[in-house]
Amino acid sequence: MKNGLILNTKILILGSTGQIGKSIKKKINGNVICPSKKKLNLRNINQLKRYLDKYKFSLIINCAALTNVNECEKQKKKAFLLNTEVPDILSKYCKKNRSHLIHFSTNYVFDGKKKFKSYSEINKPSPINYYGKTKYFGEKKIIKSDCNYIILRVAGVYSKNSKNNFFYKLLNNRNKKIYIVDDEFISPCSANFVSDVTLKLIKNITLVKKKILHLTPNGSGTWFYYAKYLTKLLNRKKIIYPIKSDNFNKNNAKRPKNSIINSNKIQKILKVKFYNVKRYIYDEYKPNVIE
Ligand SMILES: NC(=O)c1ccc[n+]([C@@H]2O[C@H](COP(=O)([O-])OP(=O)(O)OC[C@H]3O[C@@H](n4cnc5c(N)ncnc54)[C@H](OP(=O)(O)O)[C@@H]3O)[C@@H](O)[C@H]2O)c1
Numbered sequence: 001m002k003n004g005l006i007l008n009t010k011i012l013i014l015g016s017t018g019q020i021g022k023s024i025k026k027k028i029n030g031n032v033i034c035p036s037k038k039k040l041n042l043r044n045i046n047q048l049k050r051y052l053d054k055y056k057f058s059l060i061i062n063c064a065a066l067t068n069v070n071e072c073e074k075q076k077k078k079a080f081l082l083n084t085e086v087p088d089i090l091s092k093y094c095k096k097n098r099s100h101l102i103h104f105s106t107n108y109v110f111d112g113k114k115k116f117k118s119y120s121e122i123n124k125p126s127p128i129n130y131y132g133k134t135k136y137f138g139e140k141k142i143i144k145s146d147c148n149y150i151i152l153r154v155a156g157v158y159s160k161n162s163k164n165n166f167f168y169k170l171l172n173n174r175n176k177k178i179y180i181v182d183d184e185f186i187s188p189c190s191a192n193f194v195s196d197v198t199l200k201l202i203k204n205i206t207l208v209k210k211k212i213l214h215l216t217p218n219g220s221g222t223w224f225y226y227a228k229y230l231t232k233l234l235n236r237k238k239i240i241y242p243i244k245s246d247n248f249n250k251n252n253a254k255r256p257k258n259s260i261i262n263s264n265k266i267q268k269i270l271k272v273k274f275y276n277v278k279r280y281i282y283d284e285y286k287p288n289v290i291e
Pocket residue numbers: 014015016017018019020021036037040041042043062063064065066067068082104105106107108135153154155156157158162164
């Protein structure tokens with residue numbers, strides 16, 4: 001038994017080239033299959049069904065999604081397919097085959113109108129953009145299927161190994177002056193943190209059935225706040241200005257003002273205490289440095 005999984009358990013990871021998928025793939029042991037988009041394009045639903053039927057997966061970890069929030073507004077059909085229909089098919093397969101499903105969802109299922117408090121799992125979602133809507137519909141499909149699922153809602157994912165996140169764009173922005181939104185509150189997650197906790201959950205997979213769990217570090221701030229923290233940490237000479245989201249790019253999708261989700265429940269289940277957001281940013285960008 002490695003990572004709590006019997007070695008001949010057949011595991012499927014979808015989205016293994018993405019931030020979270022790549023990190024899980026690196027750490028997981030066992031009989032793991034990670035088809036590329038070229039081999040299995042999830043927009044081809046019939047191909048997906050045929051692929052699933054060919055194998056007998058005991059565990060599916062779905063890290064695939066259309067994660068670009070602005071693109072989801074423009075490409076609604078694609079967003080619905082990947083974020084709602086794919087989880088629907090996966091969960092029906094898991095129900096039929098008594099397999100487990102680990103699926104990732106988002107803090108953007110909430111509208112952000114809650115004042116001064118974070119969202120917990122008992123709060124009702126009410127998404128304000130199409131990305132959030134399709135992810136919420138995906139959650140509902142999974143719950144309806146009644147399979148053995150764990151839905152992990154994560155937020156503001158980043159990874160040093162990816163270009164597809166806020167911190168990469170910040171550090172590689174050549175402008176002298178950078179404007180960053182300072183009125184949207186979040187608890188960003190490193191992909192490394194998410195994959196560590198996911199592996200712990202897999203170890204306890206028989207204990208945690210049919211649950212939505214929030215998975216973020218403790219603490220929260222705005223992207224402006226974390227941008228200041230990281231540039232100072234790395235000694236980058238960047239001039240960053242705070243900006244209100246209403247004055248940012250008016251063509252962008254709406255984002256919740258408060259999308260802080262608290263992960264008290266998962267910490268209790270796993271009997272662990274997560275660190276503060278800043279500690280994970282530090283570990284990601286400046287590991288093994290003693291100051
Ligand atoms: N990123 C965030 O800030 C954030 C925040 C909250 C929740 N989440 C959720 O966390 C999960 C993982 O996010 P992430 O940041 O790791 O995602 P990501 O880096 O954007 O990766 C998405 C993955 O999905 C794959 N994919 C997209 N379209 C596909 C298709 N047609 N066929 C097959 N594969 C396809 C991508 O493959 P290619 O690379 O080949 O396109 C990639 O491997 C998602 O469910 C997301 O909704 C993310």
